[in-house]
Amino acid sequence: MNSVSGITLRGVKAVAVEVEVEITGGLFNISVVGLPDAAVREARERVRAALRSVGIMLRGRVAINLAPADVPKEGALLDLAIAVGIACVQGGIKVKRPSLFIGELALDGRLRKVRGAVPAAFLAREMGWDLYLPEENAEEVSLVENVSAWRVKSLGDLFAHLKGDIELARVEHCEAEYDPPQADPDFSDIKGQAVAKRALEIAAAGHHNLLLVGSPGSGKTLLARALKGILPPLSDEELMEVLLLRSTVGVKASAIRERPFRSVHHTASAVAICGGGSTLRPGEISLASRGVLFLDEFPEFTRDVLEALRQPLEDGQITVSRASGTVVYPAKVLMIAACNPCPCGFAGDPVEHCSCSPSALDRYRRRLSGPILDRIDLHISIPRLLPEELVSLEGKCGESSSVVAERVRTAREIQVNRWSEYGINSNSEIPERLLRRKVLLKPEVKNFLLQALNRVRLSGRGLSRVLKVSRTIADLSASDDIKLEHVAEALSYREGEALSWMKI
Amino acid sequence: MSLERALKRSIQERNKTSLQKSPRKNQAGPYKDIPLHLQIGKYGEDKAEEYIASIGYRIIARNVSCRYGEIDIIASDGDEIVFVEVRTRSIGWLMPAECTVGPEKLRKLKIAARIWTEGRKYTGFWRIDLIAITLKECCEPLIEHIKDITEGIL
Numbered sequence: 001m002n003s004v005s006g007i008t009l010r011g012v013k014a015v016a017v018e019v020e021v022e023i024t025g026g027l028f029n030i031s032v033v034g035l036p037d038a039a040v041r042e043a044r045e046r047v048r049a050a051l052r053s054v055g056i057m058l059r060g061r062v063a064i065n066l067a068p069a070d071v072p073k074e075g076a077l078l079d080l081a082i083a084v085g086i087a088c089v090q091g092g093i094k095v096k097r098p099s100l101f102i103g104e105l106a107l108d109g110r111l112r113k114v115r116g117a118v119p120a121a122f123l124a125r126e127m128g129w130d131l132y133l134p135e136e137n138a139e140e141v142s143l144v145e146n147v148s149a150w151r152v153k154s155l156g157d158l159f160a161h162l163k164g165d166i167e168l169a170r171v172e173h174c175e176a177e178y179d180p181p182q183a184d185p186d187f188s189d190i191k192g193q194a195v196a197k198r199a200l201e202i203a204a205a206g207h208h209n210l211l212l213v214g215s216p217g218s219g220k221t222l223l224a225r226a227l228k229g230i231l232p233p234l235s236d237e238e239l240m241e242v243l244l245l246r247s248t249v250g251v252k253a254s255a256i257r258e259r260p261f262r263s264v265h266h267t268a269s270a271v272a273i274c275g276g277g278s279t280l281r282p283g284e285i286s287l288a289s290r291g292v293l294f295l296d297e298f299p300e301f302t303r304d305v306l307e308a309l310r311q312p313l314e315d316g317q318i319t320v321s322r323a324s325g326t327v328v329y330p331a332k333v334l335m336i337a338a339c340n341p342c343p344c345g346f347a348g349d350p351v352e353h354c355s356c357s358p359s360a361l362d363r364y365r366r367r368l369s370g371p372i373l374d375r376i377d378l379h380i381s382i383p384r385l386l387p388e389e390l391v392s393l394e395g396k397c398g399e400s401s402s403v404v405a406e407r408v409r410t411a412r413e414i415q416v417n418r419w420s421e422y423g424i425n426s427n428s429e430i431p432e433r434l435l436r437r438k439v440l441l442k443p444e445v446k447n448f449l450l451q452a453l454n455r456v457r458l459s460g461r462g463l464s465r466v467l468k469v470s471r472t473i474a475d476l477s478a479s480d481d482i483k484l485e486h487v488a489e490a491l492s493y494r495e496g497e498a499l500s501w502m503k504i
Numbered sequence: 505m506s507l508e509r510a511l512k513r514s515i516q517e518r519n520k521t522s523l524q525k526s527p528r529k530n531q532a533g534p535y536k537d538i539p540l541h542l543q544i545g546k547y548g549e550d551k552a553e554e555y556i557a558s559i560g561y562r563i564i565a566r567n568v569s570c571r572y573g574e575i576d577i578i579a580s581d582g583d584e585i586v587f588v589e590v591r592t593r594s595i596g597w598l599m600p601a602e603c604t605v606g607p608e609k610l611r612k613l614k615i616a617a618r619i620w621t622e623g624r625k626y627t628g629f630w631r632i633d634l635i636a637i638t639l640k641e642c643c644e645p646l647i648e649h650i651k652d653i654t655e656g657i658l
Contacts, residue, residue, distance in 0.1 A: 025628040026621075027614060028655050059584065059652075060629045 003095040004088060005129070006066075006081030007102060007120045008073040011280065011320075011327025012244050014119035016100070016127070017073055019085035020065040028059050032082075034066030037074045037279070046076075046105045047083045053109035054156045056091040072324060074279050076104035077114035080132065083155060084162075093162050099130040102137075109155040113137050115250030118243050121147045132158060133171075139254070140247055142174045143239070176239055178257040183229025183401035185222055191397045192385050196223050199380045199493060201404050203334060204230045205411040206472030207426035208465075209313065209375060211298070212338040214382030215352070216345040220338040223382065224294050227336065229401035231292070232412040233257040238290045238425065241330055245282055245289060260291030266300040270308045275320045275329050285312055286329035298337035299367040306372055309335070313375045314461075316429060332429065337376065339368070349384060377428070377465045378493040411475040427472045432464060439467050445484050452491055466490045544639070548592025549576050552635040555647050561586060572615040577635075585630040587617045589653075592637045592645075601636035602650055610654060631655075 007014040017034075030044040048058055064082055066073050080103035087093040102120050104112040113136035121144040124131035131149040133141060138151045149171035152158045161168040187197055196212065196219075203210045204227060212220040234242060234257040242260060246252070264273065264284050275283035285293055295301060312318040312331035319328050343364050346352040356364070373379075415426050422434060430439070441449070449463075458466065467482075469490035474482045538546070549566070557563060561579040568575045577588040589609075591601035605613075613632055621630055631652045638646040 025626075025630070027617070027630060027632070028652060059631065 003098045004081055004085045005098070005100050006078040007100060007116060007123060008071065008075065008078065009116045009119060009248060010071070010325060011329060012119060012248050012282070014116060014123040015071055016123060017071070017078060017081070018067040019078070019081045020067060021082075021085040021089045022063045022065075023086075023089050024061045024063075026061045028061075030058070030062040030064065032064045032066065034069045035072045036066060037072065039076045040066070040073050040078050043076065043079045043082055043105075046079055046107060047086065049107040050079075050083055050105040050109045050155050051086060051091070053107070054091075054159055056087055058086065058090070062086065075114065075116065076112075077102045077116055077120075079103060079105040080111065080152075080155075080158075084158070087159060091159065093159055095162060097130050098127070099132060100124050101132045103132070103134040103152060105155065111135065111152050111154060116248060117141050118144060118247035121149060122244070124149065132168075138171045140243060142171050143176055143243055145173050147171065147173075176234075176257050178233040180229075180402065180405060183226065183405075185226050186229060186401045187226055187404055188398055188400040190219060190222060190226060191392070192389050193219060193223060193382060194398065196380050196382055197398065197404070199378045200227050201230065201408060202469065202472055202476065202493075203227070203336070203378055204232065205408045205476050206415070206469065207332070207334050207428040208377040208469055208472065209335045209428075210337070210378045210380065211373070211376045212336065212380050212382055213341055214338075215349050215384055216340060218382040218384045220382050221296055224296070224336045224338055226401065227292060228261050230405040230408050231259045232405070232409045234259055234290060235416065235425065242290055245286055245330070249281055249287065251287065260288050261294065262288040262292070263294040263296065266295070266297045268301070268305060270302070270304045273305050274308050274312070274318055276322055278322075278324065280320060280322060280324060280327055282329045283318075285309070285318060285331045285333055288333045289330040290332055291334065293333040293335045295335065295337045298339040299364060303367065306367070307369065310371055310375065334428075335376070348381075351384070374459055374462055375465075377469050380493065407476060410478070411472065414475045414478070415472075427468045427475070430468055430471070435464050435467060439471055439482060441482060441487075442484075445482060445487055448484055449487055456491070458494070462494065466494055469493065544592050544594050545590075548637040548639075548645075549590045551592075551637055551645060551647065552588060552590040553577055555635065555649070556588065559649075568616075568620060570616050570619050572619065573612045575613070575616050575620065578620065583628060585621070585626065585628065587613065587620075587630065587632045588635055589613055589632065590635045590637065592639065594639045595641055601638060602634055602648065605634055605653065614654065
């Protein structure tokens with residue numbers, strides 16, 4: 001293999017692209033072959049100007065081959081590899097060790113940041129290659145261990161380094177730190193809503209999906225945002241996954257273990273949520289992986305979007321197939337959906353009257369299909385607060401976020417310890433076979449469950465989700481086995497009053 | 505074929521043509537009996553040749569024509585052959601000389617240059633330069649040298 005390579009992205013993976021350059025006599029001409037997209041083909045203008053800036057004048061016929069030839073190459077990050085490849089042939093540069101070069105060139109030879117630096121770092125680590133990357137990408141790559149990476153400011157510096165004139169700075173590995181996110185709003189700032197707060201705690205601890213139903217102004221959005229303050233920190237493995245996805249789309253990745261929180265407006269398209277597009281990019285559900293996907297005004301999303309969520313919510317990953325290829329993106333999200341009980345928002349409200357016509361109600365309810373509701377573990381109704389509760393301005397209400405966050409963290413640690421041998425991080429990911437084997441129930445709990453199942457009709461999936469939530473509740477109370485009260489609580493979130501308005 | 509052999513062959517050819525033409529030329533003098541605009545062109549080419557020689561290029565041939573047009577000067581710059589198109593503008597023209605070489609002229613120049621290189625089996629580097637000469641009333645003409653005019657056109 002040639003020692004000069006770049007990368008191109010396939011999903012969240014980097015594919016090594018070998019750059020071969022041949023210069024023959026004739027009139028000046030650059031051609032790029034190997035399925036380049038527009039950005040790669042335009043690289044020749046940038047490369048020519050950048051090489052000129054370091055004193056390498058191109059002449060003759062320059063043929064650039066990007067191998068493997070059948071993989072479509074995309075993005076501007078091949079600029080640097082092409083420039084180094086040409087310089088090896090004409091500029092007297094020698095690359096001794098096999099190396100990956102990524103970076104977009106400016107006309108004056110500076111390097112611009114690119115998306116895909118973290119996948120490149122993984123590839124470099126896997127193959128044992130050196131990695132040369134733009135200064136601006138150094139921060140995200142510094143979180144990846146055991147990579148021999150160099151920060152490059154400009155093409156001139158890189159060539160001087162390769163010639164041995166100067167030594168570039170290495171990217172030093174640094175640990176991601178965790179400073180607890182600023183809870184905004186804090187749990188103690190939210191009045192009342194004890195049930196909802198408890199449900200948020202369970203959702204955060206076990207990574208369960210949550211549906212908040214309530215009339216306008218009852219605090220659904222506020223509660224959903226408060227969840228951010230109690231999420232447990234990302235583990236190393238989870239951090240890498242989040243980093244990888246962020247780097248793939250070019251979102252700035254920072255060195256903190258804060259879980260992603262993506263709030264999506266209801267006008268979002270199915271492609272924006274699930275991923276896709278002509279160049280295959282991850283969607284919001286993948287960007288929110290290992291974190292929270294908040295869908296406010298849930299029924300207002302188009303039907304396509306809602307139904308497209310079904311499969312990823314169940315499998316924890318999403319397979320995007322397009323003409324340009326098939327990629328699998330992770331989609332282990334904690335989905336919080338918030339909605340009103342009816343179009344006017346006041347169905348089931350003790351004071352206000354619902355003014356919706358039966359047909360309007362029917363239409364609204366049909367937007368939330370059974371399958372999607374079946375995948376949401378916790379259904380919570382948010383009641384409107386009484387005037388007395390609202391006016392009581394003084395004092396704090398209930399525990400603060402930091403106290404809850406500590407409990408959540410402990411519960412998550414219990415789960416990680418229990419499931420780590422199976423490669424699972426939270427209760428919501430327990431596969432069916434482990435659920436039957438590992439989640440043991442006492443006889444009286446089994447009896448209770450049987451009775452309950454006769455009354456409320458639960459699907460097979462519904463039952464296993466109830467069991468997973470019970471496991472989380474048990475973990476929150478640091479109990480080794482699932483007790484009756486845990487199952488009862490889990491059941492209440494599922495078949496409680498929150499969805500009573502759904503049944504006509 | 506190497507540059508040296510390509511050069512040698514063109515020098516032989518030049519000697520041949522100059523032998524045929526020189527008697528008539530000598531009688532008429534360099535700038536006589538031809539229309540003014542051709543005289544200006546000829547003067548410009550002579551100036552360009554002087555200039556090119558002064559910056560260290562070796563002149564290989566002048567006025568090499570083929571069916572796609574004429575190459576004004578062929579010179580060598582190190583290991584690279586340079587085909588020079590000379591444009592001369594006299595006083596009073598609004599459009600600068602370098603703007604008069606359009607895509608069609610470039611296309612023809614490229615073909616003519618390719619015919620020349622291929623005819624001599626020359627496989628090294630070559631390029632097309634433009635020398636724009638603007639005549640002045642009171643002083644020496646202004647000479648502008650634009651290297652590799654096909655570079656930006658990929």
